[in-house]
Amino acid sequence: MPDRGGLEWVRARDPGLQAVRRSARVTLVACLSFYVARYVFDDPIAAIYALFGSVASGALSHVPGTPGERARALLASLPVAALMVALGTVLAVSDWAAALGMLGVGFAVTYAGVGGPKLVGLANGLQLFYILPCFPPYQPETLGLRLCGLAAGVLLMAAAEVCVWPQPSPGRYQDRLADACETAGRALQSLALEPPVASERLDRLLETAQRLRMSHVPQDERPASAGSRDRALSQGAAYARHLLAQTGQLAEDAVHRTPAPDPVRSRMLLASATACHSAARALRGEAPPPLGTPCAAAAAAFEEHRVRRPVAGASSATTVRDGAIALDITYTASFLVTTVRIALGAPVSPAPARPAGRPGPFWYAGQPATALYGHRLRAHLTPRSVYFQNAVRIALALAAARLVAGGLDLSHGFWALLTTLTVMRTSAAGTRTTVVPAVRGTLVGAGAAAVLLILAGEHTPVYAVAMPPVFFLAFTASTLLGLGWGQAFFTVAVATAFTQIAPAGPELAAFRIADVVAGALTGVLVGLLAWPRGGTGELGRACSRLLDQSTRAVTEITDCITGTGTIGDVLHRTRLAQLIAEASYAQFASERDTDGAGPPPPTDFQAIMLAGNRVLTMGQTLADHCPPGALAAWPLSAAHLRDAARHLRLTALPLTYDLRSGSMRPPPVEPPDRSVPTDRTVIADVCAASGGRAPDPLLYYAVDAAIWLASLQRVVNAIRRPAEDRAAVPG
Structure with a gap:
């Protein structure tokens, strides 16, 4: 460990202590809901489902957005989670029924992520809600208790997202787009009024365009959902990047030669600059949505002007080229304004009627979110889509793991499926890199759990006292120390929980090892066979x-x-x-x-x-x-x-x-x-x-x-x- 203080070491690996806050929040909710159900209501079934309802919605679900948005996403997922528990409870009647159900649930839940990052973030948690009840004992009469425990865990987790050490809100992609619009506006205004443009301004245009690239944007900020707002922000970024590139082209030409004075072209560039500035202020919430009509009017005036002007010789050719680039910039600025209006929920002019095969660039404007989501679902229903491929891979891996766990009669077999879910990545290489630390960590954790079970025996208060700190370490260690440490602490944590439900000996640790090895091997095998390159x-x-x-x-x-x-x-x-x-x-x-x-x-x-x-x-x-x-x-x-x-x-x-x-x-x-x-x-x-x-x-x-x-x-x-x-x- 470095010589720096412990807190500095933690902050270096967890900027803003986000993982620590999250772990503390999940630990508080999970342990509180478990204790109340187990010791106040004396209901072990509700206790287990309250515990895993909290873990699934808090630790396994990674929903981007503000604390309020995360809480609303968890509340919206509760009916689906209840459906998963009900399906798992009913299909636990046989191994084959449970495995076929796992195949369908695994595909449907994973493929639903096509709708955007929030649905992707909820997928693992929703999978667990089916995995937990689909194993013996087959007890459909306990469905009510299971749903009560589930609801308690998810509702408390949703409340904790807002009230208990809430995560800071992520940055907004629209602020990046606003910066790009502002930079473009300043450059266009300079071109219209005082060419040539200095080379450092050209560098600034390029740097601003690079900041819009998705590879330079944290995952939580990327506009990737099927909704019209994110579609508009993504499309607006493409227009902004082209506008910046064309502005740079015009500015680079102006550095080498002073363009011929053209008041109509200057007015067009000024209209584009004004549109960019208005778009930037609107995206920051400082002004109402911008209007595209000034750009359209300036472009129309320029088109009327240029067709009346005689052209001949090199100077006229340069003037024609500069005017054409400026016109392209103005039309692009008009498109950019339209995307900003869509992103801010403002109405846009209806698109002209087009043939079915040639929809306009803003076909999605005014469409309900459900229709846009359905359109994306249909578009990706092809083996060439990574969403489809991932859904098939996860479904096959989980169904195979369920058959293996049932065929080998693994005790606590749901740990095999949870391990498969944990180690599965979108490529075989990514899956392989997670398997070794997961198995190694489980072995270490199983040894520690066996020692704890031997020393504490049937003294339940020992496990109750040890449960919160061990769960906190389990949730935090993956971020600070790596997946292996997280698996080690999590193995000890589940031992402290299950021993409070029913007395257990060191064999519980051995069962955990067998489950993890079976689940990991299943995940690796499916990862190698199904679209291994991701x-x-x-x-x-x-x-x-x-x-x-x-x-x-x-x-x-x-x-x-x-x-x-x-x-x-x-x-x-x-x-x-x-x-x-x-x-x-x-x-x-x-x-x-x-x-x-x-x-x-x-x-x-x-x-x-x-x-x-x-x-x-x-x-x-x-x-x-x-x-x-x-x-x-x-x-x-x-x-x-x-x-x-x-x-x-x-x-x-x-x-x-x-x-x-x-x-x-x-x-x-x-x-x-x-x-x-x-x-x-x-x-x-x-x-x-x-x-x-x-x-x-x-x-x-x-x-x-x-x-x-x-x-x-x-x-x-x-x-x-x-x-x-x-x-x-x-x-």
Whole structure:
């Protein structure tokens, strides 16, 4: 142990003493409810269920949010917990009935976590509510007592979340988004009024964009639920990152040359800056929800203005490009405002009617939470979803453990299932890392429990006095000392509890060892057989599909507006691929949080999801507003757009292969191909085709598409950057 004081040592491992507070709270409720049921009402059955009701809802359930939100989640879970106890009580009639019930309950409870972190956090506790009663003795007549004990434990735990050393509220992701909006607003205001922008401001834009990445956000802060608020915050972060990247692009250009004065463009940038500032203040609760109409009006005014202006030569090309980027920023700011309004519960303008396969970007606005949850349930009901995979893995492991415990006639067999639940991780590697400390800790704890049982004998007061400190150490040790120590103390703790129910000898410790070994081996075996790579394995495949569908969508949309193709349902397929990839990344991030970060991955997975979001947003806008074949009259511009789209597709193809195979090659070192069309190439085409006159309004769709393709190319180029350069990824 370090030379620092004991409290400093604890704080170093438990910042804010959160684990200590939580352990003290659970210990108080668990022991109090147990003592009252056992010694005041003389009801051992209610005592056991009150004890495990507290442990399941307090120690095994990790619900993010404020103390009030955690308490409400526990209260809402009480009817489901009662249903689990009732099912377990009824199906305990036979081993096969109990195992089949465990299979269904294990899948349903785990898969329900698709709805968000709160449901994921409740899953282990709800599993235990079925596990505990599904073992002999078969006593359906005791169901009432079991439910009374369960209700007492859960209700007291919910009250304790608010009243007894409550946990501090986690940070809010919307504050991060507010900071990003404020930073973008300041940069846009500077660009509009006093270009050029200093290089340190460019660094600030990049740093702010990085803080929005989910890999940089604690799990409790990540907006990951199926509800419209979290969807809007997540989507708003993608818009904010793109807005910051495009603002940085405009600012970087301004550093090298002073842009030509353009009052209409400046007013548009100021409108975007105002929208960002308003969004930031609204997210912090300092102002009402922002309005997107100023951005829309400024963008419309700029579009009317630019089509009346003659273009010719290099200076006009630069002006056209800067204006197109500024227009992109303004539309993105308008989208960002819409997401902020949705996140704050403010009404948004109804979306225009669209074909079923092409819903708008804000299709979820105004939808009830139940409908959004149902949509996510259906979307993930596929073997390619990590939610589906985890549900199957947990269900198979628990059902197998129940059959093993019944077949071997293990005394206190529910400890085998609890061990399986404890050691199971979303990957085989994660499961293996938990098995050794769990078994080792159990052996140590069983030895200590045997000594205690021999020395104390049948003196029940000894166990009653020892129970609170041992339970407190059991709940705290996992955080401070590791899983093995937690298992050791927990083994002693359960011995102190069960000995107060019925006298027991040292054989209780031996039973505990047998149960833990059986449960651990079952968990390892299932973990090796069913999707052993977890989120890491599925993330590569999910991102490969997303990148493939996104670049297909880009080529189809480009072919459509240039007159050589049509748009099918590729945007719908891209949206589904985005949904699966985001879920896979969320699990991948949680595995790294749980099992240790390790070296940074060779792939910027979030860049792939940023590209997917950009394809969906701007691709849908082009598909909606640019008529099919609109650019066919300008074959040179159309050809350059198609070439740029195909180059994007060719850049992505090796990445999609490497992501599927799981072996990422290093980025190419050869210089870029100078013959590949860029946004500047297309803009030069537009200027040349206009011959010094104001371009045809349709030609500006070529400019907007070129800016879109260029931003996507930058993101895709950054996907396979070395780890030391990944901090420089735009957006």
